[in-house]
Amino acid sequence: MAKTVEGLYYSESHEWVKVEGDVAIIGITDFAQHAMGDLSYVDMPEVDDELEAGEEFGAVESVKAASDLFCPVSGTVVEINEALEDAPELLNEDAFANWIMKVKMNDPSELEGLMDAAAYEAMCANE
Amino acid sequence: MAFAYFPHTEDDVRQMLDRIGVGSLEDLYSDVPGDVIYREEYDLQDAMSEHEVRQYFEELAEQNTSLFCLCGLGAYDHYSPAVIPHIISRSEFLTAYTPYQPEVSQGTLRYIFEYQSMITELTGMDCTNASMYDGATAAAEAMMMAMASTKKKTRVLLSEGLLPQVVNVVKTYAKFNGVELGFIPCVDGATSYGAMLTEVAKGDVAGVLVPGINKYGIIEDFTGFADAVHAQKGLFMVYSDPSSLAVIKTPGDWGADVVCGDSQSLGIPLCYGGPYVGFLACKKDHVRKLPGRIVGATKDVDGKRAYVLTLQAREQHIRREKATSNICSNQSLMALYVTVYMSLMGPSGLRQVNELSYGGAHYLHDRLLETGLFEKAFDKPFLKEFTLKALVPAQQIQDALQMIGVFGAVEVEEGLVNFCVTEKVSKENIDAVVGYLNEMKS
Amino acid sequence: MKYYDKLIFDLSKAGRQGYSLPSRTWDATLADLPAGLTRSEAPALPQVSELDVVRHYTNLSQMNFGVDSGFYPLGSCTMKYNPKINEEIAAMPAFAGIHPLQPSETVQGVLRVYKELAHALSSITGMAEFTLNPFAGAHGELTGLMIIRQYHLSRGDVKRTRVIVPDSAHGTNPASAAVCGLEIVQVKSKENGLVDVEDLKPLLDDTIAGIMMTNPNTLGLFEKDIKEIAALVHECGGLLYYDGANMNPLIGMVRPGDMGFDVLHLNLHKSFSTPHGGGGPGAGPVGVAAHLVPYLPVPKVVEDEDGLLSVVDADGQACGQISGFMGNFGVLLRAYTYILMLGKQNVRMVGPLAVLGANYIKESLKDCYKLPIESVCKHEFVFDGLLDQSTGVTTLDIAKRLLDYGFHAPTIYFPLLFHQAIMIEPTETESKETLDGFIEIMRHIAAEAIADPESLKTAPHTTPVRRLDETTAARQPVLRFCDMQ
Structure with a gap:
């Protein structure tokens, strides 16, 4: 059973968001990394990229699959997790401890459209 | 029903239909x-x-005229060692599919790795990558790579020195793929650095594709090109003849990001x-877009130690419409053909091929000028093919050569004709051709 | 098969050579070139003798499995026998030695082959005209879509930028459409595996350039509603594209042109017996109905009233040029040889015998393997894994175990409609004895899955190498000799 973490926001496309001030820290969920299997590559945006909510910002790849990543909130990329460039398996080891990017949010009210841990678990149970 | 490629006897068909539970093939x-x-x-x-098929094709073959080749322009009459057809007709190579089951495809995978x-x-x-269809489609893929690798850029620049078939194919892909093309003219037989600089400075250029050796046969000098293109965050791309790269400066040394061409x-x-x-090659940074x-x-x-198809998440069977390209095979x-060729030739053989081609081409070049039928079109270094200005109608020269079974003097542009010499051409061959042209003139 | 671990680079020794070139010298030498234009260091290519090369590649070939090695039931790939006469004809010097820019009057034999092969393919498929320029199936798809777009654009119908693709389609369909600048609209399959006409109807409007269909589809099922679909798509102004990857079962029985298709590509390396060559070269000729002939790509071959053939390079109506010259001529020669051998008599049996073999295997195994859709199939069919899946044995395990028994594996995990897809295509060139042998082994594997699942999960055991670490290969790509430590 895939785990979730309380206090985070979740998107339908399996990203999680942790809020620190006006910065959204974004990663993929444990459910997502399980579904993908051993990850071989994380395609990340560049710092300063401006993203719309729902916009594709990268992808995760395993040997036989690829899945696009969608940004749950709009904003500007302020940092990417460079450790993933050489070690995509970090997401398999702990999807919540290893974030993908940090985004300075334009509109924190967009978070209201996301799910909490319980709602996300319920959604996954139906997939 | 008996036929060499259908093993079914009537009894087999009957038994198989019975198992399926139907009465007839229909x-x-x-x-x-x-x-x-x-x-x-x-x-x-x-x-x-089979015998009738052989005869049929022999009759068709008689309708072709075999000509001694002094033409280049994207197809070169280099010598092909006897070993190669024997290797590539080994049925384990010839009749295998794509190496999707690596455990029983190590032969294919290994030679691709070597390639x-x-x-x-x-x-x-x-x-x-494991190869592309041909040079022209590889150039079109290079154009798409440039678009995919750069953000918010809308144009790709092509040198007018690229072979016409390469330009034409890139144009077709660009038209449907939605890429805007710009063209850099040639000045005095070489891609204009100044014109390239002006275009690149506009800031909308995703990539610039130039020929290592251009349609006039001239070896281009790319001093300053890569820096100019990189300064605007575009890709510098070179279309190369791989045989020549054994002896001329490599695109890597010129600072290229992507190299394509026909092997x-x-x-x-x-x-x-x-x-x-x-072929299509690139720097490490771009491998995900390859x-x-x-x-x-x-x-x-x-x-x-074993070999396997890798980085497949870029490809159409996984990414479907988001794949880097629709290509799902290679040649x-x-x-394998060119891998065996390069193995036989090695560094010294490839150098020798270029040495002989260079020497022969320059000999032909000088002798042709002596006939008075041509004059120099450009004064730039060339390797195995070159362009001359014809002083009589080009078609007349081409037709005359054809009379003695020679194919050459193909018009590249109005009044400019191409000749190409490989290691297969001897001094006697050239002297005979030039002697004939001298006779024709008088 | 034996394991052999060398790369050609491992055999290299400075000073050896495998070539024989003329010893003549010329006055001009490479040393005359300006230093700034020359290579500073010779390329690190192998230095080996001729025998080194021959033995090395012979050893490599022995780690490969081809149609000549054994049964190759790879679904959607049509691994039929590749006749040897094809190879002989393609190697004839009078064809192999011709420069592609030679004047038409010196290549009448070449152009005659083009014309006659195009005519034969038109007759077999019911299309009006063919281009033989595309290099492969995916290249043919792209060319066909370009023709469709060019047709709409030439009529000023600029808003047709979307193309419908069934969810069961080969991955190349949406990828080709994307390269052609088209947006993809997916249409669903029904429970019975066929395109859902009711799902299709609301998608049809004046933005639809066309629909791409494979018939029989990737489940090996004939799209029975094809004429209704054709009428609906044509009514909305769209065109029908036929993906010829699955043409083999129709050869001799059904012509795509008669079903209402406007454009199609054929894979000569599938249906017309040219060898796959480990992934190419193939050929993907594109056929069109009469109203699309003007949009075929250049160069094209035309015939004048005296029967003289010539090559046309420029044509304002054409969709453009899609190949450096005129396609993989050597492959075209092989396919035409095959068609001449078949003749109008044997061509009628290609499809029926291919379909016979597929149904025979399906009916012989459906009590051990899960058949998701019970129906007569065409040239191929799909099992969704073992009937008894309690053992944890997967489709991958079955495929790998088949390698131990000397068969090539079927296509696996495609189409995506099923989780454990095993797609089997036997072709018409395999005997009943071969099929019986395969059936027996498949039944044996099903029994092994229960008695000894571990032997399957660790298969293959007898191949030159066993299961590979593909994850490390993708995480830390080593793509050339000099990157190996």
């Missing part, structure tokens, strides 16, 4: 609407025996334009 098409079943006779010839090693060595790039010059027979084999198959080294569960057997 019953297997019960799901096809009756009005689309084709009942008329096909407009084909009667079945032939990749050799192409990157020649081009000075870090990575290459036909590595001994592949002319064969009226195909099968040849394109289309097509790529082979990587790994180990099996017992720790044995594998032709990649």
